[in-house]
Amino acid sequence: xxxxxxxxxxxxxxxxxxxxxxxxxTTIRSWLLTLDHKRIGVMYLIISLLxxxxxxxxxxxxxxxxxxxxxxxFHGGGAAYRQYNQVFTLHGIIMVFMVLVPMTPAAIGNFTLxxxxxxxxxxxxxxxxxxxxxxxxxxxxxxxxxxxxxxxxGWTFYAPYSIDSNSYVVLMVAGIFLLGFSSIFTGLNxxxxxxxxxxxxxxxxxMPLFLWATYATSIIQVAATPVIGVTLLLLIVERVMGIxxxxxxxxxxxxLFQHFFWFYSHPAVYIMILPAMGIVxxxxxxxxxKTIFGYRFIAMSSLxxxxxxxxxxxxxxxxxxxxxxxxxxxxxxxFLVAIPSAVKVFNWLATMYKGAIDLKTPMLxxxxxxxLFTIGGFTGVVLGALSTDVVLHDTYFVVxxxxxxxFGGAIIAFLGGLHYWWPKMTGRMYSEPWGKFACGLLxxxxxxxxxxxxxxxxxxxxRRYATYxxxxxxxxxxxxIGAYLQLIAFLTMAGYLLHSLFRGAKAPENxxxxxxxxxxxxxxxPTENFLGTPEVDVPYDYSLVEYDPAIGxxxxxxxxxxxxxxx
Amino acid sequence: MSEAVSVFGQxxxxxxxxxxxxxxxxxxxxxxxxxxxxxxxxEFLLFSGLFCAYSVYRALNPEIFRYAxxxxxxQSGLINTLVLLTSGFTMALAVRSAQTxxxxxxxxxxxxxxxxxxxxxxxxxxxxxxxxxxxxxxxTLYNPKLQEAQPDxxxxxxxxxxxxxxxxxxxxLMAQSGYAVSHSNIAPAAIGPAGVxxxxxxxxxxxxxxxxxxANVQLFFGIYFLMTGLHSIHVIVxxxxxxxLLIRTIKNDxxxxxxxxxxxxxxxxxxxxxxxxxxxxxxxxxx
Numbered sequence: 001x002x003x004x005x006x007x008x009x010x011x012x013x014x015x016x017x018x019x020x021x022x023x024x025x026t027t028i029r030s031w032l033l034t035l036d037h038k039r040i041g042v043m044y045l046i047i048s049l050l051x052x053x054x055x056x057x058x059x060x061x062x063x064x065x066x067x068x069x070x071x072x073x074f075h076g077g078g079a080a081y082r083q084y085n086q087v088f089t090l091h092g093i094i095m096v097f098m099v100l101v102p103m104t105p106a107a108i109g110n111f112t113l114x115x116x117x118x119x120x121x122x123x124x125x126x127x128x129x130x131x132x133x134x135x136x137x138x139x140x141x142x143x144x145x146x147x148x149x150x151x152x153x154g155w156t157f158y159a160p161y162s163i164d165s166n167s168y169v170v171l172m173v174a175g176i177f178l179l180g181f182s183s184i185f186t187g188l189n190x191x192x193x194x195x196x197x198x199x200x201x202x203x204x205x206x207m208p209l210f211l212w213a214t215y216a217t218s219i220i221q222v223a224a225t226p227v228i229g230v231t232l233l234l235l236i237v238e239r240v241m242g243i244x245x246x247x248x249x250x251x252x253x254x255x256l257f258q259h260f261f262w263f264y265s266h267p268a269v270y271i272m273i274l275p276a277m278g279i280v281x282x283x284x285x286x287x288x289x290k291t292i293f294g295y296r297f298i299a300m301s302s303l304x305x306x307x308x309x310x311x312x313x314x315x316x317x318x319x320x321x322x323x324x325x326x327x328x329x330x331x332x333x334x335f336l337v338a339i340p341s342a343v344k345v346f347n348w349l350a351t352m353y354k355g356a357i358d359l360k361t362p363m364l365x366x367x368x369x370x371x372l373f374t375i376g377g378f379t380g381v382v383l384g385a386l387s388t389d390v391v392l393h394d395t396y397f398v399v400x401x402x403x404x405x406x407f408g409g410a411i412i413a414f415l416g417g418l419h420y421w422w423p424k425m426t427g428r429m430y431s432e433p434w435g436k437f438a439c440g441l442l443x444x445x446x447x448x449x450x451x452x453x454x455x456x457x458x459x460x461x462x463r464r465y466a467t468y469x470x471x472x473x474x475x476x477x478x479x480x481i482g483a484y485l486q487l488i489a490f491l492t493m494a495g496y497l498l499h500s501l502f503r504g505a506k507a508p509e510n511x512x513x514x515x516x517x518x519x520x521x522x523x524x525x526p527t528e529n530f531l532g533t534p535e536v537d538v539p540y541d542y543s544l545v546e547y548d549p550a551i552g553x554x555x556x557x558x559x560x561x562x563x564x565x566x567x
Numbered sequence: 568m569s570e571a572v573s574v575f576g577q578x579x580x581x582x583x584x585x586x587x588x589x590x591x592x593x594x595x596x597x598x599x600x601x602x603x604x605x606x607x608x609x610e611f612l613l614f615s616g617l618f619c620a621y622s623v624y625r626a627l628n629p630e631i632f633r634y635a636x637x638x639x640x641x642q643s644g645l646i647n648t649l650v651l652l653t654s655g656f657t658m659a660l661a662v663r664s665a666q667t668x669x670x671x672x673x674x675x676x677x678x679x680x681x682x683x684x685x686x687x688x689x690x691x692x693x694x695x696x697x698x699x700x701x702x703x704x705x706x707t708l709y710n711p712k713l714q715e716a717q718p719d720x721x722x723x724x725x726x727x728x729x730x731x732x733x734x735x736x737x738x739x740l741m742a743q744s745g746y747a748v749s750h751s752n753i754a755p756a757a758i759g760p761a762g763v764x765x766x767x768x769x770x771x772x773x774x775x776x777x778x779x780x781x782a783n784v785q786l787f788f789g790i791y792f793l794m795t796g797l798h799s800i801h802v803i804v805x806x807x808x809x810x811x812l813l814i815r816t817i818k819n820d821x822x823x824x825x826x827x828x829x830x831x832x833x834x835x836x837x838x839x840x841x842x843x844x845x846x847x848x849x850x851x852x853x854x
Contacts, residue, residue, distance in 0.1 A: 230615075
């Protein structure tokens with residue numbers, strides 16, 4: 001195992017080969033009770049990928065249903081349509097609470113955060129394991145409620161649906177309550193880690209941008225999630241005890257539920273997208289082999305998005321009887337979010353300008369992200385405008401908008417991050433041609449699926465119905481074909497990633513030429529992350545790495561002594 | 568350092584508790600403290616949803632809150648406030664004696680704090696039982712037995728001597744001290760904007776007119792039970808944490824070199840106290 005000059009090792013340590021974190025111990029028990037952030041990250045990854053698979057199959061069911069105007073699977077009225085409601089509700093709940101919220105922060109974040117920071121672990125490893133098990137128990141409760149009587153309220157649990165529904169709302173909501181606390185503890189852990197565990201030399205403005213994004217995300221997780229916690233608690237108490245807070249028959253106010261819900265759930269959108277933006281920042285600078293443009297602007301725009309994200313929730317209630325003054329304020333604040341988002345996009349483009357761009361799979365995902373997120377962002381501005389929102393509210397335009405942001409943004413960037421850090425996580429390389437093929441297919445399939453939905457939405461097709469008017473059918477068929485192609489892309493991905501896991505070439509220390517600290521340790525890293533204390537320098541200095549064809553990896557150059565630089 | 572403190576072995580104790588990923592005990596303590604403060608911030612935010620619901624419904628239905636809050640027993644509330652404040656003091660004493668390594672004082676002050684918690688819960692349970700007996704509950708369970716207890720509506724306004732065992736009584740401190748009980752008879756907000764009260768507004772304590780029961784009084788009791796219930800759950804958790812501290816104290820785990828858990832539970836107990844400092848006036852005192 002090679003070591004770099006950056007991580008000096010004593011003679012005894014290099015004599016005995018260090019076991020990596022995957023092989024350190026092999027029993028199942030050592031995995032289930034591990035306190036190692038990398039193993040916890042991998043376990044999060046496995047479970048959230050399973051959830052993603054289930055959520056994705058539900059999406060395929062929805063798309064198949066919508067092939068014909070009267071519905072291909074659920075037709076004939078009442079009970080069948082209720083099943084359709086259950087399917088799209090579960091799709092939403094799984095994708096939002098079990099995939100998007102934990103996937104990037106908890107899975108990728110847990111694995112990479114201490115590595116990028118140069119720390120040995122997160123600040124509270126036991127709390128970290130506890131939040132993983134909160135996540136698992138939340139998922140178990142959700143599965144249980146689905147088996148007993150799947151929820152049909154829509155993922156938003158709006159009162160009075162959630163009060164009147166005769167499905168297992170309480171179990172599902174209790175599950176999401178636990179998922180929420182898992183998210184709070186992860187965020188809390190990350191904030192403390194970033195504040196207190198930075199090694200010598202790692203100042204705030206030397207942190208890799210993914211850490212800035214994670215930091216902003218964690219602030220939202222800690223500050224917004226308790227509110228959904230109490231809201232869900234109120235909903236449980238409402239159903240179990242009939243407390244009447246959201247029940248207008250007992251003097252309560254159902255719209256208050258919507259305010260509470262979106263006070264969390266809008267910032268939650270930024271829990272999903274901010275770490276995704278962090279991943280994209282890392283990928284773009286690495287594969288352009290050029291220093292990031294506007295480091296401080298990207299770092300601060302993450303915080304700006306996090307803070308503005310707290311005061312825009314009212315744009316979900318434009319047509320729900322909110323006063324015109326509030327509508328106008330919320331609309332204005334919503335437009336403000338576009339500014340820091342655009343700052344990021346321009347800085348990424350400027351980073352690529354005159355860079356030595358290497359179109360590897362992660363970079364392709366990053367480029368897809370820029371295109372798709374920009375479409376998602378612009379359609380968001382359209383929806384944030386009052387006059388257009390009144391028309392487009394609850395149409396497929398909204399569905400397409402948030403899929404462009406959540407899927408085209410968060411999931412695509414997650415996949416980029418997965419491919420980017422895959423060699424570090426598993427110690428194996430994946431097939432580059434297949435990776436590029438899957439990414440290209442996914443990009444095309446994604447647009448085939450959701451662009452027609454923007455159009456039918458603008459034509460006025462309402463969301464959440466099991467049937468639709470015949471004139472929309474051609475759009476819906478194209479959309480469904482896109483969804484099937486996506487399935488093929490994902491199955492391809494699963495195929496070559498699994499192949500890589502068992503048969504892939506051994507990954508070198510630094511396959512991409514990254515400059516952040518995780519590339520200075522072995523792939524996969526040892527349990528203690530770094531053999532020795534990592535030396536931290538200004539990030540993204542690509543003059544410090546060069547490709548060594550002999551080992552097929554980038555290596556760290558010895559820094560040029562100051563005396564020579566002067567001449 | 569005082570003589571009571573044995574410095575011997577403190578270094579080892581500090582090392583024993585140092586997790587592998589921290590460099591120094593100080594870094595570990597600071598991390599724990601920051602984590603605890605963040606957690607307490609989330610606790611406040613958890614309650615903030617309920618405070619928000621309180622504000623919204625109070626703004627929408629001021630008459631419900633004016634009418635219903637008089638049925639809360641301000642005297643019990645005051646006693647509970649004093650009990651919690653005292654337990655806050657004993658908890659602070661516990662933290663201090665952990666820092667200075669006085670084990671006996673630590674044990675006694677932890678026990679006193681737990682006793683405070685239990686007293687608080689007992690008084691609260693009594694209040695809940697009263698409300699249950701009077702049918703002053705939430706939602707559809709709201710079924711006040713006021714009429715049976717007091718056939719004459721006007722009697723509500725009469726000075727009432729406290730008799731805890733005699734069915735429903737509007738108990739408050741004024742009643743306790745023999746003064747006339749004051750009941751606001753400001754008309755519901757539907758009649759006029761709040762603050763523009765009629766010129767013949769009655770003087771404090773002189774009102775004799777009964778207050779008509781507004782609609783949806785159950786909303787107040789729903790919020791009352793939610794807020795105090797969630798708070799009581801936090802008191803119970805605090806008592807459990809103190810039991811854990813007590814066991815560890817007896818095992819000689821704490822001393823000047825390592826007292827982080829006592830410190831953090833102390834912070835938690837402070838938040839439990841503080842939330843009550845808001846609940847008491849909002850629910851019991853403001854009319």
